[in-house]
Amino acid sequence: MSLTDCFAGHIIAKILTKYQQLPTARSEAFELSTFPTMAAIIGESPKLALYSYWQSSCSWRVRFALNLKGISYEYKAVNLSKGEQFTPEFEKLNPLHFVPVLVDGDVVVSDSYAILLYLEEKYPQRALLPADPQLKALNLQVASIVTSSIQPLHMLSTLKYLEQNVGPQESLLFAQTNVEKGFNALEKLLKDINGKYATGDEVYMADVFMAPQIAAAMQRFKIDMKPTVCAGFSFCSPSTLDCVGYSSR
Secondary structure (H helix, E strand, O other), X not given: OOHHHHOOOHHHXXXXXXXXXXXXXXXXXXXHOOOOXXXXXXXOOOOEEEEEOOOOHHHHHHHHHHHHOOOOEEEEEOOHHHOHHHOHHHHHHOXXXXXXXXXXXXXXXXXXXXXXXXXXXXXXXXOOOXXXXXXXXXXXXXXXXXXXXXXXXXXXXXXXXXXXXXXXXXXXXXXXXXXXXXXXXXXXXXXXXXXXXOOEOOOOHHHHHHHHHHHHHHHOOOOOOOOOOOOOOHHXXXXXXXXXXXXXX
């Protein structure tokens, strides 16, 4: 089964239902304005705070997971383009100056992989990892490929360094080559899975990591995903990405 089939179309309807009240503008004003959190939508006081940036696929993974689990949170925008990640206040949260950062009371967790594992332990409702050991390992493997072998190779800081020292075209080619390499590996890894989503009939951690990465591949790097995962995949249409609050780093 191709990854196109794994990400069945009706996941889009579920996501749109959950996110349809969120703004779609990507302007500076939007980033600095108060983001309407799920807490506001469902009338609860947020317990958690998420430091995020709209153009961060890592942050989108965490927002995706929080909303799947039904956990209210306060969105705290960190404008990476303005260097807000280098403020003394943010450095106390994450000395590496990366988003996302999750604050849960006295607990501060950075790195999306660590955050999702923390959420699984602390908030087990709507599990993102299956009970079956083999499927659990598969989900963790997919997440690891995205977070270690794809996304770090197209981070803003990485591409900015390459652009300044090699050139803009070489920087883009570097990103495209590594994103395509990673998705080709994922295609082979998941090709025999039967189900509606990446690893079966439920949305699990593999989907949470892959969906933002697909968006980044198409929107930021103009990669034709048809040979791998996106032929006919409605999640990848520009209008749908706007509705779900598209973001990528």
